[in-house]
Amino acid sequence: MPLEGAARIVSELTSRGYNAEREAVTRIASTEDPAATLERVLEALPDDALVVRSDHVDPALEDATEPASDGGRTAGQTGSAAEHAPVSTGGDSAPSPPNDGGFPVETKGVGEGRGNAGSDRSVDPLQRSIEIVGDMTGESTGTGEYGDFVSVFRDRLERLGSKLRGRVNHRPATAVQSMPGGSEAAMVGLVNDVRSTASGHWLIELEDATGTFPWLVMKDREYADLVDELLYDEVLAMEGTLADDSGIAFVDSMYFPDVPRTHEPSTADRHVQAALISDVHVGSQEFMGEAWNRFADWLHTPEAQHVEYLLIAGDMVEGVGVYPNQDEELDIVDIYEQYEAFNERLKRVPGDLEVVMIPGNHDAVRLAEPQPGFDEELREIMSAHDPRIVSNPSTVTLEGVSILMYHGVSLDEVIAELPEEKASYDEPHRAMYQLLKKRHVAPQFGGHTRLAPEEKDYLIMEEVPDIFHTGHVHKLGFGKYHDVLAINSGCWQAQTDFQRSVNIDPDAGYAPIVDLDTLDVTVQKFS
Ligand code: D5M
């Protein structure tokens, strides 16, 4: 039974409202008359079943007159599976060349599927482990009062500052002001202002709980190159020499919370993979349904047998009223219907995959970050696959590998503020490196990124993740920063009118797949 058959079985099950385990589909597909087997399986299925599991298939196979296959595939079957394998990106238009991380964009070419025995595809859920940290759903304390903004910045300074305080002999702003001229001084603070002086030097005002103090970076000092990376409200430390009147300090060193160079990522103990995607945008006229279906069908093939986790970093649906004139490009105008349609797409994905999702700026949750996970009504709509729905951002640890998931709205800001070579839409992972260096997913307050007033700053990277996963900019790019794998997934939406007007050429229909045992990345193309 060719893959085409497996894909047909999946779509038949989906159209009848069922999600299915890969093993179940493989078993049905490997019988002589899959259509008849499918009918028998469905007849015997318990009324409350939402997912067709392999143990639902066994009785139907026993009933059948023909002997049931044990799930093994013949060479011929593998061959036809390969014909439907996704197009290789190898050699041609691989997005975002893997220049710095040293990752080849390997794409398994036609016919190179990893194992070909159907029996290898059975997964053992007992080997899996999945833990969530930092999900703030239901924990929001924000009352919208001004005082909450004070709290969130105080918490930021306290927690990110503690990563710097051991590195410099710091003093509060008020204490620095009263030190004698010529003294060596250091301070930890939030960037309050950055200005160039008439003579081309840079004046950086740092703020802490006691007040502010100006630090001067001379244009010919090595640190001058770092000034163009600074964002308002990020936390850093400055060290330098006070001027004679103690009204200003000349910077000798600048320190960022950063990822320690000694950071060693954790890896899984077995060969297991995760697909990291985002920006599905169901409901948009540009949603690429066929590419999505090819991806979902591919997940049912032996080549994808090790893909046991699917992470979706926001923008499940196109939403309504997100941008001006967006309604002109909507295929589905009702937000609930968009989530229902998204749920149908999710059903096509193997039922034995663990799915984790966070919201994005197109989703129906508050726009201010952190964004809590979807409410009960939306969870109910998206329940077929029983996904884990958590806040944006959240950290999910898969078999020891921690993955910080963040939708990525702040990337627009980092890309707009920093010079091209440090952050651009063509290399979104470089913008992610900046966030890792600042140990904060959205440092700058008051621009694109809306910050929710909370008692605590949920956007801090308290721990260094092994993988940092974002989306939003619709460009695929990945690389390593101090051994942290940064991946910006592409999208499943073709270019919109707006994107055409600003020359954003999206990487649509790609799925980056990460080996959790090595943190290597391969990219599968489905468009
Ligand atoms: O955003 C996808 C990308 O396109 C992201 O970089 C923002 C940008 N974008 C898209 N539409 C607009 C409008 N109308 N204004 C400003 N920026 C835009 P996404 O959130 O997925 O639509």
Ligand code: FE
């Ligand atoms: Fe998006």
Ligand code: ZN
């Ligand atoms: Zn977005």
